[in-house]
Amino acid sequence: MRPTNAREAWQVLKAGNQNFVAGTPAHPRQDAELRKSLAGQQSPFAALFGCSDSRLSAEMIFDVGLGDLFVVRNAGQVIAQTIIGSLEFSVEVLQVPLILVLGHDSCGAVRASLDAVEGNLSVEGEYIENLVERIVPTVNRSLARGQTEVDLITRDHIVDTIDELLEMSTLIRSRVESGKLAVVGAQYRLEEGQVELIASRGQLES
16 A cells, blocks of 8 residues: 555655665566556655765665655755755645655765865866855864764754755645654665664654
């Protein structure tokens, strides 16, 4: 049965991740008949905003199939107007009950942001610098608390990303406040394949 609320959606994602970690994925909902049935419309049960890292393939990590996740990604999962618009679309039009913000350990974007703060970043792309600048405030706050490890700073960045999303999007914030939506943040461990819950906003029962 398809998830109908945030709790059910999160349970399905957790179960799928355990399949992935154990090396026993079910590879559901990938057949030709389903592909044809989805051609006319989609009905995902969750939206995922994650890092573009090539090792962070959402459907594989959570062992789900076609039409299950509405996925939005950029390097370092950095909030931008187009990102918010895409997530609002998933909430208002597609009626997803859950948004998952997914970061990961050894994040290159966070590492670059730390390098920038330390004066060690050397890149030619001006838009790389723009992306890095959006993570720098989190890095500065983390360093002020004595957090110097990239993975710990990434955890802070995940939480800050959720809070920024709720602050900037009236739609998403109101849906969370009314109990119709939950937003969760998690960190993916590249070697183990495990997804760890970091933070949640809204009604999400374990």
